[in-house]
Amino acid sequence: MAGCKTEFCWGAVVNNNSPPRLAEALLAKILPAHLKDPLLGDLEEQFREIQLKHNKQSCQLWYWRQALITSFHFVNQTQKALIMFAFSIVFFAGLTFFAMELSGGSSMFFDVPSFIITLPPALVFTLAVTSPAKVKQAFSSLLSGHVESLRHVQSSAMVFDVLGSSCLWLGAIMTLLGWVAMGSNITEVKVIGPAFAVSVLTLMYAMSVKLVCYVASQRITYLGQGLTTNSD
């Protein structure tokens, strides 16, 4: 049978299903533009042929196998920017975690309320200053490594600048707020330590987000190098 390994092909119930949409979407995202139509078309043609002899499960398995192997072949060509950005974030997170462990355990560095009072409000500020479409476009450019015009570069870089700066200012304000609250309620000196640590965590989260946003903004600016105002 065409393109179907025997270990994946059992049963013989004729079915008429579509290829798995998720696998198709994965390929559409990863394949170079000039190969999307011919390659997805070839896969669908063979998928329909296989359906004449094999059951739904084996056909779906066959398609997924082809999609994953094909993605592996092309991911380095088309998603290099995403891989490098993800690698840098994982590297940064790994180093930070290592430093936390060396400082006496990572658990003391996690505080959900401190995170909630920085990133979500900063995201709301960013949406208010730019627009949901621009925010979506900025993240899409960052992940795909593709920018269309100079205007696109400027608006996407602005999204990350606003997000990072808002987060940093919010972190600073919330930290000061924590200090004011501490100063107003000091009854015992020994409670100052834990309260101070939690208040400073807010600033640490804010600075981390600012750092990631700075890298993202610089990445977008770099991608736009060589574009002229004519490309708008």
Added chain:
Amino acid sequence: MGKSRFLGEFEQFVLLAILRLGEQAYGTTIRQILLDVIQRDVSIGALYTTLTRLEEKGLLSSAMGEATAERGGRAKKYFKITGEGKRALAETRQSLDAMWRDVKLSFVGVQ
């Protein structure tokens, strides 16, 4: 002949499959002929990686064809071997034949 003109094993199979298929050489038919003739079930990704590389080397040319319903309305990409491709194939065969000349099968463990 330059070193770069030698073709890899899979490249030769793909070029020969395209030659055998003539006007009907596109992804599905190339995969099918490789499976039927040499029992090699290659993934579509591996095949297109090789086809793209051969096209970049100037050994193949391609043209988009018709879109059909059984392909989800997507067009076929037909491949054709170029003069350069035919030359590379012939030179690789000559080189292999030259190396095989005067080699007795017993030298490579076949009685």
